[in-house]
Amino acid sequence: MKAERAKEILVELLKIPSPSGQEDRLALHIMEFLHRLDYDVHIESDGKVIDLVVNPEAELFFEVHMDTIDVRAEPFVRGNIVYGTGASDVKGGLASVLLMLESLKKDKQDLNVGVVFVSDEEKEGMGSALFMERYKPKMAIVIEPTDLEVHIAHAGNIEAYFEVDGKEAHGACPESGINAIDQAYKMIEELKALEPFKQKGKYFDAYIGLQELICENPYYLIPALCKGRFEARLLPNQEVEDVLDLMEPILDEYTLRYEYTEIWDGYELDESEEIVQLAKKAMEEVDLEDFGGMRSWTDAINFMYNGTKTIVFGPGNLDISHTKGERIDVRDVVKASEFLRKVNEIYGRS
Template sequence: MKTERAKEILLQLLKIPSPSGKEDRIMLHIMEFLHRLDYDVTIESDGEIIDLVVNPNAELFYEVHVDTIPIRAEPFVRGNIVYGTGASDIKGGAAAILLMLENLRKEGKDLNVGIVFVSDEEQGGRGSALFMERYKPKMAVVLEPTDLEVHIAHAGNIEAYFEVDGKEAHGACPESGVNAIEETYKMLEKLKNLEPFKAKGEFFDPHIGIQELVCENPVYLIPALCRGRLEARLLPEQEVEDVLDIMDPILDEYTKSYEYTEIWDGYRLEPDEEIVQMAKQAMERTGLDEFGGMRSWTDAINFMYNGTRTIVFGPGNLDISHTKFERIDVRDVVTASEFLKALNEIYGKGA
């Protein structure tokens, strides 16, 4: 039964911890899995990053990262739900690919697409960058948790680390000091009121917020310094440089210092593009009908930057990914595998 086999493959992956920088064991497991199915595997490495490539000459590639955040939850199963760090992001997607490859062999069908398993997505995206240095596929499907939606749009992003300066005073005398925490929230309120963050999008809305804030205050004082990290999600059509131009004056006003650490533009594919049309056919064959947009950074940005037209798709839920409650329904892993198999066939007929 495909559901039980999907569960078995996924649990094998989850039982091998693979936080970013420690992907060696899981890459070896995947390589042995592929060799048992008699697939040739090309190892790409720069001495630190490892990628595994199957069918390297294909013009359509399926890409999935095998690294996770540091382990927050050990794997366990309740019925068809598999829990554990990486279950949703994105070992469920890796299991869908492996299940597809296994079923293609059982059915005597050809693998028409290329496959690449990459490292380091969660930290620096160096695995996909290494792949794109050495390969230039025309199209790609990047596996990420999308709730089985086919994402044809991708958010842009701005991330910045900052320090907000205040003035120290006794805790009972707030009028004599400047509270760095309160200044930080004044800054955030001004940022939220900028026009780009009040816009509305088709698949998601723009957003700006603080994701990390540290303000040490070991004694009874008005806090004088806050350090933090803010993140802005932009619509695909919003230009990062335009948004930076109106954020800078506010950050200049409120911060002691700031540094942009991640900046990228989003994108949106047109309905008539080849990869979108093939995906639509595969959706019809597998009972899927939802298009959407990816809200988080993914390897798709590296692919698109290098000219590869890329959709994002996979089983799993982005909302619960990275949390201690991360989980996935293996029936969605099976559905994702069937979609990928249908797309492999559609591409093969047109190649």
């Protein structure tokens, strides 16, 4: 029964496209859902993004984003599996929050935590930044696809766009030119050989690699210019500035120019932190076991930078998020809802 209700809620969410910057229709749907349950909804906006806040005075918040990437796959259902862009990242998690709020009203239970639905997570994180400007909760759970693991650690990150130059020559005369694509690969290999990217971690390993490479070459030439983007994933204990000091001599050697688009330090919470202890008690009561670490940027970074102790949790699988095969098992949506409800209950008793 709960799985069917979770499926209904999720499919309705997926029917409303909400790429970053186009969250208004989904925000209205969520507001109407919450008003039917008699929750007060506070709207926060700076003219660019919109956030919906429930129980704004709370010191513990559940946070979930409303936006997705651009739609790559339309929703459809096969048994307990719901497919479509956003199913895993993060409308499955959004459905788990709404299911929790609905179940609390049905059972006449209090909402002891705050809930915020934010915009723009997939692009610039402006929604969570706006929320943190106006609210300063003590603790938070950011909803993201974690396979129902409670992530108490978070990767750091360096992302940059670059241009690498070479020297044109006829395509049959590689000895006379300098191949910009070859240079880009040499650069990445030298970066990969740096000590920070050889390190293994408790939850994931450090990594650097190309995510985009563009080279237009319509004239059968040795290419003289290519552009690209690389991303580096850092361990929670690695300092971004230390890694940049090692990377930049290589970038200076190979590139015409480069520009960092994302830089942040990761973190790992001690298991003695209150939010971790709350989560641990809830995990025991709903039969969840594993702590883990988040590999991707999430709004948790904005929360932690502003002093809010934050864990990441949710249904769905990060590996298949953003892909054309994105999907989620609604039974995991129900399980996530039960976990969040249990955190709400335990926190209310504390």
